[in-house]
Amino acid sequence: MSRRGKNTQIKAQPVPAWRRRMVVAVLGISAVLVAGRAFHLQVIDRDFLTREGAKRQVRTVTLPGHRAAIRDRRGEPLALSAPVDSLWCVPTELLGAPEHLAALAKVLKQSPRKLTGFLRERGKRQFVYLERGMSPDEARRALAIKAPGVFSIREYRRYYPAGEVAGQLVGFTDVDGKGQEGMELAHDSSLRGIAGSRHVIRDARGRIVEDTEEAVPSQPGQDLNLSIDLRLQYLAYRELKNTVSRHRAKGGLVVVADARTGELLAIASQPGFNPNNVSDRRPGRMRNRPIVDSFEPGSAVKPLLVAQAVETGAYGLQSLIDTGDGWMQVGRLTVQDIHAQGKTDLRMILAKSSNVGAAKIGLHMGAESVWQGYQRFGLGERVNTGFPGESSPLMRHFTKWGEIATATASYGYGLSLNGLHLVRAYAGLANDGLMPELRLLAKQPIGLGRQAVSAKTARVVRQMLESVAEEGGTGTQAAIPGYRVAGKTGTVRKVAVTGGYDAKRHQSVFVGMVPADNPRLVGLVMVDEPTVGGYYGGVVAAPIFSAVMQGALRLLQIAPDDCGVDCAQPSTLPQIAMPAGMRADMEPRS
């Protein structure tokens, strides 16, 4: 300005008004433009820009909801989910780096040539699994090679630590972790976890810097505690498996239940399968026979008949029944005994398992009374354990029974049950007539049970059943040293394919309770079609009962009730020094 002033020597003139207006106008327009742009960005484009920004920064992270564990009553795991890593690659990238490929093949325990061939075959794909279900450590080693185009993803695999021992009961899940069989299926919805998600803001380096508000927390599944005691389950499994193979039988089952609470402590079934091994999952092996299969109970229902006879007063302890020379004609049916008994009482009918005696009692009481007796013990109702595929009992109404049906029903033919029906009915006898609901879950509220027969009747029948395992009974091999056993054998002919009964195919049954005086445990053993070494229930099934129950009594520390001269009356707090004393209480470990 001053220079211009010097050069031109012109006296400063007043600025023309248009210049000022011009400046104001330019500034005004710019201001409007800026404000307009700001308005556009802030108001009109706002949603679009927010979205775009979020696309670049906000990421959704899924929070895995883990499937819960299945445990036994003491907290031992029966089914657990554990993380595994699956290794995948882009074949073209990996093939481009042969030295990495060789190192990787070593970790994967494959020959480099084979791996190359494998990848060449799948060269066009963008995603090829190298190995699935690796342990995280192995996967980490494989990733440490830093081979190009090799990645891992986290997956969860279900493990069954007990394996075959509790296979049918626990069941298994499919590849996606959905319950397919057994308790995994029955309680799928509570075991399954619900995956959550959260939206996070990541910075340029991929670190999570902020959580946005819309997060859905994941919900892990709830652990399931079964009523099973794995120690007893293993014992039952082992004894059953040995017996089935020793007698070359088709299969078998063992059930042990707590007589007072109705909790099922062991449910073993053969043939078995290992749920960890997918190829082992074959239909015949996965069946949980005690719950799913129905069979005719045979002689095992005779004590229930006798209970009804005593309860209704049709027969008493002193009543004598004439079984003649061991056979009896009812219409077209010939009822036969193995040994003729002549005149005998209820106790001996049970001890010797006389069919003629049972048929006579049944015919004398009449169809309605027999039917009612079985109904009392729940033979006509489902057990409702909640196990998938539980079979329903089959017993026709007494109005449809003729004389023959009444006679056969009296010794256990013409009706079909599953194993748990027998266990429940015998738990009724064991628990002084109060029949508990059977349960598969621990911590389930104890149901109210039902008074099947009076306590007096139950005690009388129990005392009679003791003679089964005593000298002269059919089940002497069920005896357990130190304990009094009450039980009943059964040898059931199976229905032949041609109709009628097969003389060569049998089911050997033993069902009983210990200690007889005040039973704590009820056990059922059934061996299906033993072919070698006898087929009578007292020969095949009773020894398993003895072995399993002896172990169970020891593990659960149940005091002996028959110690001869060595032990005094059991009323004074029995403290028993057990050999190989194990501290085994019923409380969960943790």
Place this chain on the structure above:
Amino acid sequence: MNPFRDGFDWAQRSIRRIRLETADAPPSGLMLPLILVALVMASALYAIAIKHESRRMTGEMERARVEREKLQMEWSQLQLEEAALAHHARIESAARDQLGMSEPREYVILQQAAASRVP
């Protein structure tokens, strides 16, 4: 007497005073905007500090979360390992074959008197 009533009165009095001051003495009225500017600056800085702290803590939580995930993984693996090692079949074969043990099948039961019981 009533703290709320007192506080309210005090606030009303102050507002009146500020009004009077601004009306009567323009130079001293400059104080209020200055104070407000200072407060705005302070709160802005504080907001930055808080934001930074929150990011730092988010990072920390993230690390803790990863750690938890890792520990859970380890826990389930250890449980599996324990179950495999404690499998009854394994224990049994070790007891029977290696240690030559057997289950008590025949035994005599002795009852101790209550007094001589060893806890």
